[in-house]
Amino acid sequence: MKIFVPMDSAAKALGAEEVVAALRVAAPDAEIVRTGSRGMIWLEPLVEVEIDGVRHGFGPAEPADAGGIVDGTSARALGPVEDLDWMKRQSRLTFARVGVIDPLSLDDYQAHGGLAGLRRALGMSGQDIVDEVKASGLRGRGGAGFPTGIKWQTVHDAEAPQKYIVCNADEGDSGTFADRMIMEGDPFTLIEGMAIAGIGVGATRGYVYLRSEYPDAIAVMSRAVELARKAGMLGADVLGSGRAFDMEIRKGAGAYVCGEETSLLNSLEGKRGVVRAKPPLPALEGFLGRPTVVNNVISLATVPVIFEKGARAYADFGLGRSRGTVTLQIAGNVARGGLFETGFGISLGEVVNDLGGGTASGRPVKAVQVGGPLGAYMPVSRFDTPIGYEEFDQNGGLIGHAGLVVFDDTTDMLGMARFAMEFCAVESCGKCTPCRIGAVRGVETIDRIAEGDAGALTLLTDLCETMKDGSLCALGGFTPFPVMSAVTQFPDDFARQKEAAE
């Protein structure tokens, strides 16, 4: 008997370890394989039992369900996992193996298409590799949406004794967990993507800057790097090609701003994680002043499938200038939260109401914050906005890392606006004045609005303009998005306070 149980931290947080212990008692002879998560977090821990070669799901499982799962009588039975609506409706490219394979088995990895992309890339010139990424239309999945191939081209063309690939795994945005899930569920795909990037641009060394808040991901990634090195996937002679690429995992230290690429580079160099002014671009003067590709986890983890299936096949998915798939993370007060990978173009409303099933509390949806703490609060009236970089921009938002946090009608939007400013104040690196001082003044100004000072709203609007135009990076520059979207889309929450004071 073969049983699969996720070791993804969301599954662990919901009791997967206790379920595994109970399964070992109920079926001492069964082989229990630990996997990543399929992304149906509301069903975690999701136990899968292989019956006649088909994996049947049981979830959300509790230790008491172990007996019933083993003998097939459990009321938690969901049927074949691949036939579930959530799975059938996806186009899983980046996440194809997550939840399916043992994350630390290179054999499993290769049996499911792993290393095909790297093998193909090793037969190509650096320029051909860069051209393939350009043709795929892949854009930075960390939030900025900059074309990945263009960035690679700059580093490829730069001349230097040493170049670097740096993976930004400082996934600090609330509502996002795709990076964590892929690092815990399919770490070799990130390693393969970084190796292809290295071979492509002529970089022999790479680093993953991984936030310390993800101890499980750090453990899995570190082990995967060791295994990859042992298997010759990393090192002086990548898969016997004679080309070199090696990498290591570096742990962050709890600073949100280090998700900003220049601040990340300073941190990686052992300095305060203070933002650097651009130019120079990190692609020309990055880590230790050398040309450096800085890409998000999902961007790099998507590279292998582009090389395996071809740039055209990837670019066939999507909408307008947003090509390929988006790894939506549906979170917050939502009935069915989790990760859903699909082509760009699906509407916000379809994601929240159809996939997510509305709120978990059963109350009406009030707002959805898209793109993390620096993303706008979208009201229900904007639910027809298609998920795409330009489409969101036109509607006053940004898709960022494609995390969506759902809020019900009990939410006080003034409180959320205040939190955005407070968070910016706590996490500001302190380099530029609009962010360092503006965020503190922002909290005070919102408190004045709460006390009924109507004039403070004009001041807040003015402050947000200053922060937007005058900040060095997205922390100070984008904090006005959640604040001003709350003000403009939910004016009652700001006016009601005034009436209360009167």
Place this chain on the structure above:
Amino acid sequence: MQSPNVTIIAEDFGHLISEHRDAEGALLPILHAIQDVCGYIPDAAHPLICDALNITQAELHGVISFYHDFRKKPAGRHVLKVCRAEACQSVGGDAVAATLLDRLGLDWHGTTHNGAVTVEPVYCLGLCACGPAAMVDGRVVGRVDAAKLDALLAEAGV
């Protein structure tokens, strides 16, 4: 696990430092290594780090004080981190945190009188579809409510 190791001596710091000093950007790995052993960054380690990396005390202080993770003094025996970010707020995280702090009579970063638990805010654990989320010494907990908090605190010896 988080308790200070009072027996640590200069040679031990030297060993931890030399293990990482040749790495590119060695300072964070060194600080993490020392904190993993001691539970904080003791002042006694400062001159040794500065000497090994050829940086000033001011630079070192700047780095240690910049990051939320690095401690200048020991924490409680267990560290309980509670997520304050938006996704957890949307499912009542604020109320959970308020109950916790109220019950322990602490503010954020405070430690219980018996030294059992230090309570810290964290901004996202990546458990945004199963919040409110918390972490005890690296172990993640989802859908935290009053009952789960009680169990966690009892386990930690509060």
